[in-house]
Amino acid sequence: xxxxxxxxLIDVQSISKFFGSVIALKEISxxxxxGEVMCLLGDNGAGKSTLIKTLSGVHKPxxxxxxxxxxxxxxxxxxxxxxxxxxxxxxxxxMVPLMSVTRNFFxxxxxxxGRGLLQRIRIGHANTTAREEMKKIGIDVRDPTQAVGxxxxxxxxxxxxxxxxxxxxxxxxxxxxxxxxxxxxxGVVLRYVAQAKARGLGVIFITHNVHHAYPVADRFxxxxxxxxxxxxxxxxxxxxxxxxxxxxxxDLDQLTSELEEFQRADTAGGTxxxxxxxxxxxxxxxxxx
Numbered sequence: 001x002x003x004x005x006x007x008x009l010i011d012v013q014s015i016s017k018f019f020g021s022v023i024a025l026k027e028i029s030x031x032x033x034x035g036e037v038m039c040l041l042g043d044n045g046a047g048k049s050t051l052i053k054t055l056s057g058v059h060k061p062x063x064x065x066x067x068x069x070x071x072x073x074x075x076x077x078x079x080x081x082x083x084x085x086x087x088x089x090x091x092x093x094x095m096v097p098l099m100s101v102t103r104n105f106f107x108x109x110x111x112x113x114g115r116g117l118l119q120r121i122r123i124g125h126a127n128t129t130a131r132e133e134m135k136k137i138g139i140d141v142r143d144p145t146q147a148v149g150x151x152x153x154x155x156x157x158x159x160x161x162x163x164x165x166x167x168x169x170x171x172x173x174x175x176x177x178x179x180x181x182x183x184x185x186x187g188v189v190l191r192y193v194a195q196a197k198a199r200g201l202g203v204i205f206i207t208h209n210v211h212h213a214y215p216v217a218d219r220f221x222x223x224x225x226x227x228x229x230x231x232x233x234x235x236x237x238x239x240x241x242x243x244x245x246x247x248x249x250x251d252l253d254q255l256t257s258e259l260e261e262f263q264r265a266d267t268a269g270g271t272x273x274x275x276x277x278x279x280x281x282x283x284x285x286x287x288x289x
Contacts, residue, residue, distance in 0.1 A: 007070030008033050009171050009202035010055070010086065015064030017050055024050040027064070028228050030221045032171060032202040037193060039213040040206045041246055042223035048206050051223070052175055055204070056088040057081035069170075085170030089160045091179065097149030101141055104148045105130040105163050133162045137192045154185030158192050171202040178212045190216050210243045222246060 008031045017025040025047050032038040042048050053059045055066065057075035065072050068084050075081045081088075095104045102123070103110075111122045111129075127144045134141045137158050148156060157177050164172060174193070178186040193216050196203055207213050213220070220237065222229040222245050229245055 006034075008067070009069060010204075011067040011070075012055070013065050013067065015051075015054060015061040015066065017054055017059055018062050023226050025054070025061075026227050028221075028223070028226075029064075030204075030228075030231060032204055034170075034200045034202055035197055036218045037197050037203045037205055037216050039217035039220045040204060040223065041208065041210065041213060041220055041242065043208055043246060045225065046223040047226040048208075048223060049175075050226075052088060052090075052173055052206060055081070055173060056086060082167075085168055086173065087164035087167070087169035087171070088173040089157070089164055089175060089177065091176045095148050095156060095160065098147055100145045101134070101148055101151070101159065102126045102130040102144045105133070105144075105159065105166075109167065129166075133166050134159065137162055137195060138188075152185055153181045154188035157181070157185075157189045161189075161192055161196070165196065165199075165201065169201065171204065172196055173204045173206070175206050176208070177205070178207065178209060186212055208246070210239060210246060214239045214242065 010032050012028060012030045014027045014029050015025060016023070016027055028047070028051060030038060030040070040048055040051065050059065054061050057078040057080050060075070066075075067073070068086070073080075073084060075084075078088075096107075099107075106126055106129075111125055112119050113122050114120055130144045131141050134144075139155055139158055148159070151159065161172065161174070161177075177189050177193075181189065190212060193203055193205060197216070205213060205217060214234075217234060219231055219233055220242055221231045222242070232242075
């Protein structure tokens with residue numbers, strides 16, 4: 001359960017970001033406590049990527065502020081965010097397919113011994129650690145020296161998350177972690193998100209897939225063209241309501257009405273199409289336009 005008595009792990013207060021005359025974000029607020037999954041939902045162009053980069057130190061907000069465990073912070077670089085326990089797992093995972101699981105796990109932070117020219121990587125310790133950390137999340141890597149390219153998409157995603165947790169992340173920001181995965185692989189990632197929540201981490205889960213978000217999320221913040229549509233507790237909103245807000249309920253209703261009208265027109269005109277399948281209805285709409 002989320003521990004809401006103390007300060008939030010991350011508290012975003014009315015941040016805005018502008019690129020010239022373009023409003024990328026406008027007065028966005030959200031909060032994430034330990035042991036909580038905050039799901040950030042929005043269609044393409046909603047501002048999710050800009051918000052991620054602002055939280056992870058890539059961009060500076062033009063307005064508003066970010067608090068980490070109740071303390072205002074000002075990130076100059078992504079390293080500053082990492083030092084405060086904010087770890088971001090991007091959609092491309094930042095991995096080298098031809099390098100081993102171990103080398104990708106420790107990339108740039110390899111355990112070493114010795115000094116100067118005699119310094120060398122403790123490869124045995126690194127292999128053991130990588131294998132044990134992967135095993136904690138239910139993935140048994142028999143040979144940690146195998147290339148990452150031999151892992152499935154879900155296993156690579158879990159490797160990136162396990163790496164972030166091992167190096168002290170308090171808040172995990174996951175950028176579309178299930179977007180390119182099949183059903184089974186997405187299930188592996190969602191299971192680990194639930195494990196991270198149980199271990200007391202705060203998780204900010206960015207996605208446009210409501211069906212992946214709803215089972216694991218505690219709260220939802222929805223973005224549309226850089227503005228917030230609000231934050232909702234899971235108990236206060238259904239999956240269908242979330243989907244409707246994301247897709248634009250009025251637009252969907254209007255499209256449905258238009259397709260029904262095309263269907264009636266085709267039937268009345270004797271085109272031989274008495275019942276249009278969804279794909280055929282869409283084609284009819286295109287032809288009519």
